[in-house]
Amino acid sequence: MTIAVTGATGQLGRLVLEELLSSQEPGSLVAVVRDAAKAGELRARGVQVRVADYSDAVALTEALTGVDRLLLVSGSEVGSRVAQHANVVNAAQAAGVGFIAYTSVLAADTTELILAPEHKATEELIRASGLDFALLRNGWYTENYAQTVATAKQTGAVVAASGDGRVASATRADYAAAAAAVLSSAGHDGRTYELSGDYAWDFKELATAITKIAGREVVYRPVSAPELVEVLTTAGLDEGTAGFLAALDLDTKAGLLATVTGELSGLIGRPTTPLLQALEASTAS
Template sequence: MSIVVTGATGQLGRLVIDALLAAVPAGPVAAVVRDKAKAADLAERGVELRIADYSRPETLAGAFEAGDRVLLISGSEVGRRVAQHTAVVAAAQAAGVAQLAYTGILGGPEADFLLAEEHKATERAVLDSGLPYTFLRNGWYTENYTANLAPVLAHGAVVSNAGEGRIASASRADYAAAAAAVLTGPVEEHLNRAYELNGDVSWSLAEYAAEVARQSGREVAYTSVPAEAHREILTGAGVPAQFAEILVDVDRAVEHGALASRGDDLTRLIGRPTTPIAETIGAALAGA
């Protein structure tokens, strides 16, 4: 029996591997990756590599074994993820894995924004498979915002159509720690459960802008604009129209509270408070 992480060379996947190796020996840890060379550092740490591609179902046949505890990290190719995830679910079902954990979206079937649709379809596929599951419904990563600090600082502005909506974000490492906890803890405690995962403290984009200004020593202001104006700003900056629509829709969801707190599942799983937004901002500024 192995603990298997798909998408293991991605930003979240690597952090999950780090968290696993801090909790268990490398021997039972396996990484499903597309590019063996890209995962050479994982192999050097004793992690077993299994080569497969979400978009090539035939490669997934050897990715899992009976009794494995598997983490399906959602793919990054919006619009293609249902087919990709369904292929992984089918391979896990055929292998007879003992647990299939999936990184979905906060709110699960109640999430009413465009970016949630593929996650909801994946959860339905997992349920239909009959596999023992754990749904890790991740809220927003703070890094979704701090990764965009360069233009914020250049223009001294955070622009959004989220109004005064609040976001209970956590760091990517927090979510990785939660995934490691459900993969290494007693399996019976986590089977057929859905965890709503979000940060301990919610914040508005006005508060985010103020904290960036405080730590950077620059003037940064928050401006809330209508959805159509925000869409035009994004496409004018070169964001593809389809992705701009998703970003505007997410901000609409934020305004309506879809990414605000849904409880303390994340803190309970990781056994500590979630990472404060000020800490993640500071780390991003230090690396800028």
Template sequence: MSIAITGAAGQLGHLVIEHLKQKVPANNILALVRKPEQTEVLGVAAKAIDYTKPETLDAALPGVETLLLISSSEVGQRVAQHANVIAAAKKAGVKRIVYTSVLHADTSVLPLADEHRATEADLKASGLAYTLLRNGWYTENYTGFVGAALANGALFGSAGEGRISSAAREDLAEAAVAVLSSDGHDNATYELAGDTAWTLPDLAAEISKQTGKDIPYRNLPEADYAAALEGAGLPKGLAAALASYDVSASQGALYGTERTLSELIGRPTTPLAVSVERALKAL
């Protein structure tokens, strides 16, 4: 079995490789990255690829049986980038592509869901076996604001009482490994939501509980929250995107009741309290 992982130097890719090494020999794992030296600490072979240069993909993929296509981080360019990977995989004789999509991609109101829907369609049209990992939101996307909440004396957002079925990045990495290292997942679609949904007021309450400080949740209009994020130093485009994701969360875009994730990893998903504790320790 030869398994390759795109975006292997990223946070999810790094975790996938660490857990995958516990399931298959390290010499059967290939990290696909822009700079191979980024993966030296992972202890697996690496090849350089560039999504915008098909020739690099053509050179890297021969001999690969299963490919984990971790979605590109370049919003707005992902459809074309992913299409290049799919085409190269087909040319190289890759047997299966596992793709990290987004929860309920087919119906999601998240702005970024459009690109995932397009890539899912390209995979289905390719004729290759595929597995769609429709990942819920990373809990870390929100616990990353714990420090700012403590500094500001409040947690800000635009999600209102929207319920968020997030999971720790490690939970989703383990799910990917479960699929990569076993059979029976061809042409399957998995909705990967955390076991227990929560709201931003719940997150504020958990931060308050663990720190002994009163950290309320302050709900802001989308434009005001985007402005606040930009004022905190985030690029304008990213600030606007994060605010829009919160509004989508208020509309139920990050909520799911499926238990597929915990079934795949063989344990409950990481509780919010544990993720908050980890975030506080990291400050």
């Protein structure tokens, strides 16, 4: 059985391959990458490295030839992802891939989360493709708060427009372990997994965790969305990025990231990584 992972040198893809290397023969794994130079370590360990960009349909078909099971790691170019993902799905069909798993987002077909529409559209493409599939609806990554930790260390405050909203986050390594489990075992065809951390924390708890890391008191300072935009633009962010981050905070305030399902820990056979432990690890790295 040959397993391929797209975005294999990215933050999530490389962790999925690392998990797979613990149970699969290196030669049975395919790393699909944009830049072969970044995959030297994988090649040295015996992983097949194939170069293909999400926008290059021909290269994708060549890269996926002979692949039995594929993980499509969602692209990072917001606004372009549906077309890019369609190229991967079409290439998988053309290459005769038997099974595709996709890293989506929690409740992609029903949530109002600002990031959801492209994921929902990709899920629809996959369902219509005729391929056997599994949808891995990943919740929030704890690593997304690395910059929050860095800023709070300096300022003594977590400033957000999230109100009393909660976040059931987990680490990329947690989600990678789930993806590897689905890719390397049977019984997942047609499944949709709602994946999230075992506990939904609030921003007061986030501030408490950062206090322990920083060695100084850190407090949570809730603000309105317009106030947050002003804070972020004053710090140097452009209006578009600041507005996007404020919108994410409002989604958090609305409870869109708070869902705890237990499906992630069920797939990986262990509890998800606690908030403080995850933040300490991301800070150290």
